Amino acid sequence: MSSNLYSVGLTGLLSSNARINTTGQNTTNVDTEGYSRQRTDTVSSPVGGVVIRDTSRLVDNFVSQQVRTDTAKHSYYDAYLSMISTSDNLLAEDSISLNTYLNNSFDALQAVNNDPTSSSLRGLAYSSLENLVQQYQVLSGIVSDQEGLIDEQLASSLDDLNAITSEISNLNKAILKNETFSISPANELRDQQELLAKKLSKYLDVSIQFNKDGLMTVQLANGQPLVMDKTTTELMIRPNALDPKKVDLSVSFGDYEVGLKTENLGGSLGGLIDYRTEFSVYADRTLGQHAISLADAMNTQNKKGIDANGEFGQNLFTLGKVQVYSSLENLHKAENISVKVADGQSSKVSKNTFELTRTDSDHFVIKTIDLNGKYVDQPVTFNPDNLVKDSHGYFNIAELGLDLSLADIEEIDGDDVFRFTPTEGAATSLSMFAKNGEALALGAPLVVNTSSDNLSDSRISLTSVTNTNSGTSAFSSDGSLYPSAPHQIYFTSPSSYVVRDASGVEIASVSNVTQYTKLLEQAGLAEEAGFEVSVSSKPKRGDEFTITTENLGVSDNFNGLALADLQTKGLVAGKATLMKAFSGFISYVGSKTAEVEGHADASKIVMDESVARRDRLSAVSLDEEAVNLLKYQQSYSASAQVVTAARTTFETLLGIMR
Template sequence: MASLYSIGLSGLQSSTARITTTGQNTANVDTEGYSRQTTSTVSQSGGGVLIQNTDRIVNQYINQQVWSDTSSYSFYESYHSMMTSFDAVIGEDSVSISTYLDNAFSALQTANADPTDTAARSNAYSNFKQLASQYNDLANYISDQRTLANEELESSVDAINNLTSQIANLNKQIYKLETTTSSSANELRDQQEQLVKELSEYLDIKVNYDDSELMTVNLASGQPLVLQSTNNELRLTSNTNNPDGELGIELDFGKYELNIPTDELGGSIGGLVEFRNEFITTAERMLGQQALVFADVMNQQNQLGLDANGDYGINLFSTAEIEVSANAKNSNEDSGVEVRVTAGASSEITTDTYEIEMMSSTTFKLVTYDLDGNVTSESETIDTATATPTSDGYYEVDGFGVEISFDSLPSYALGDRYQFAPTKNAAESIKMTARSGDYLALSAPIAVSSASTNLSDVAISISSITNTDSSTSAFTTSGGLYSAAPQSLYFTASDAVEIRDGSGTVLATLTGITDYSNLLEQAGLAEDAGYDISLDGTPVAGDSFSITFNSDGESDNYNGLKLANLQTENTVEGSKSFTSAFSSLVTEVGSLTATLSTNMDASETIMNKSIAARDQVSAVSLDEEAVNLLRYQQSYTASAQVLSAAQSTFATLISALG
């Protein structure tokens, strides 16, 4: 009888335990992260059933896949979210640089129609000033996006450290519960895995379990975030000398810190870092390149004309000085360099990072790197002992568009390095320095004419103005031409000409002429003069032509048309106009946004499939639990009947003995 009682009682206990487990599953059907539980039993020697553990039904491989796919989706979602708002602004016509360029150059053309019209000049000036201001506004917007990404990254790092602290604390609780009692810490493990899922939204992580079945969490690159009851905190790092430079991540191990590869972070924080470090930097430099080139070519062309007051043109725009960062390992931290754009060579400037590398105390070379750190170009070694500097001590690096000045050359040593990005701050700093429309140099500095006694009807025209600097051209400081400059042409035959200076002295003679364009260049005089002329036909002997300073050229628009033509010239890197360069930025933004949208949708589909696979294994099915509940209820009733039968049999036996 004792055996029958034992069998019935163990059956009741087993059914009760399973009903309890079923009730727990049913109660948590909507609990996020809950893993379905099952209570296992075995038949025991001597009869009856023995209750074993109540375990979660989980597949760690599928769980890891869910976390990995969640990280992938979060990466694209966070990156796409930042890009979508950026695309909405940069692609808007009302803020487009192209719109402002069209307005400014259209107003310039109106001024060219009548260079004496003060109102037209003022309108052109106002539109160019607005253009510069729009460069500033867009650059500030890009900077604001970097700040926003910084703030979100700081918030994310705090959240990550909080999650890893909770996971480590749960490891401690799980270990204590499972080593001091016979209970399984199922609910604690569910909480821990839910925290890991939240963590995977921020980072790409890998989860393992040690010999005590305690969770270990590592970054995808292998560095440990959680080891048993200890978590290692993440921190953001940046260059204090360049707060807008690349942002890094380091892992704090207490006694030391370890830099984490930012391209392997994954999750939303990886998307934010890539948006901030790569896209924002690219956009900032592309816009800066346009502003830098625009300021340079407009300034150079304006200097080749005469303004409304008959004075030589001045610089219309300015940009901030190029910031140079010295390498922390340089031999002399006090030694510095200065860099500027070579006037008229801005088309050579790229969006790369430039690095000056000292080959000795007096020699250096310039190397450029793309944003991935790959070398894109390298200059010849320049020896300052033999190279000729500019009048103010700068050394030009041919083909790179920059000039470099050193503090004190003996203080430099082999291996010293200095980095700069010429285009970085140009858009945010460009401004119109000219004070009014009168400073638009629309007139040519020379006037040309045909003698009234000429027998032919050949006309003379200006073919080019290349230099108005009084120290290197035919133009005087006060406004005029030096007496020794080419000022007249006299044809002794239809194919022979004498080029004379202001006093009538013959400077050069050309014979056998077949091409009447750029005659001063053919005579070898154009470079020193700073100008050249052409004829539109074949003159006859006795024809003469004069070249004078354009002191009465208020109505002339020769240089104004040259300024206007800059809108469509391929000045940015020698291959794009201002408008097409900005369109390239808009296209890159739109293309990247579209690509991220596609990747986000695809990764979301994959993530949802992984979650569905996890739910198929671990989620609660009410239908299945209803069937189990009915089965365990029947088992309970049967076990109760066994006990009742045992009691009745025992009572009958007692009565028989009595």
């Protein structure tokens, strides 16, 4: 009996000592990051005493996974917010607002219209347009600077992430070795691994699982592998030849690589990538669409007037070349494809990307890809041989508002894919084509006169100029009207008139006239003439009105008023004015920022609650450990008394035997 009593006391001593050691370990690591509270479990021995089973970590894998998921979600919104809030603060700043510069430019145009002969006012108008161009470049520079910052952060994050996954793999090896040659679990190593997994979740939303050997495997939330047992991996950025703005990722397992889907990555890495591929691309294309609308509208209008030198106006602005992308092996073929916005068709230009492929020996097709990467709208199919080309080899794709040139069609195969986005980088490439204020074509290209011999008080006026192209209008290349063009309108009665050419030959007649506006349109000549005229009231028989390009007024502001009036026209996508479109963009940025900020705040609360839930189970409580220490000390002392009693009993028995 004393032998059993001694064994009982001894196992009690060992059990209490083990629990005291565990309590000491917990207390010592109260501030150790990632440490999970440990507990030594025992069972009663059937032969008496107690048996120490093992010392385990108090963790709940479900709770730990929830902490990682919530951490990834908060990190995603926090990273996104850090970028978009900076953009919001900069873009919404009044001092750099595009609307301020648009107002200044159109105010300067209004001022020069008051005195088109003033070189100083022309110079001020030109300077305001220069400042406007520079502001487009400033705003697009903000977007591109953010992209550069993101690229740096992505590179740094990948270095940290790869170091973490490598360490997880190394810990798998160490854990396997430790637990193979020891009956004790590698608690501290597993704590380190759990901490690394939590740090990893700040970069990506990951799912942690354990194989049959208890080794940690890491997968992305969408199921793609990141760490497999003891295999060391490396996450890398891969360039996308068809879409350089897109960030592609792949994970290398040494002998092979696996491409990773960048959708729903979560974590700060996902937040940065989504900001770059979503908001940054949207902002760049929005500013680009805005710049294209301004340049095209003002260029088109300026060509309809006469500049300070008495010549037809030319472009005020120029846009950079639209980049055409293809796979690496087809880059030389992409050089044969040129794309530009068709003159006067900027209202049709969207923020979408277009994909050009060949369907057969004769036909090509252009598909539309929206900002979300999805194919939208009906494809445009065409045969280049059936389309009219201009002197530079461009043919018009009217549905898209684009001009396209294919230098070497035979070189393009059916498997080749080419992509281009007209609005991409357009704000950055916008520049002044005009050299000075003299290039502002403020005057009308023709003069209309009312004969002094007319019997009525009706007066003729130039209503509009729509086209001055020498190939498609009444204007010749030297600025004069073609002889066959309308030169005179003669009323044969108050309700009828004829239109005559330069030789007085009748080229059209109109009867039953009730309205005295758009006379050339009523005669069916407005489109081919490229201009329109009206009379102020009902004429009388014999009234004559002439149209000429001689003695153009140097102080005329007919086209200048039309240039200034572009401020109120729906130029952007054919709907919004320039100022309204930019204000809408700024409102979108503010709304998006507020939305992301709300998600960031909410995800922070959820994450903190998950961490608190984990801490209630796994974190060390000094109060609880103090109670345990006192309990196990008393247990140790009691077990020591049992051993003492066993020894005394044994000595007494020995004494009796003597």
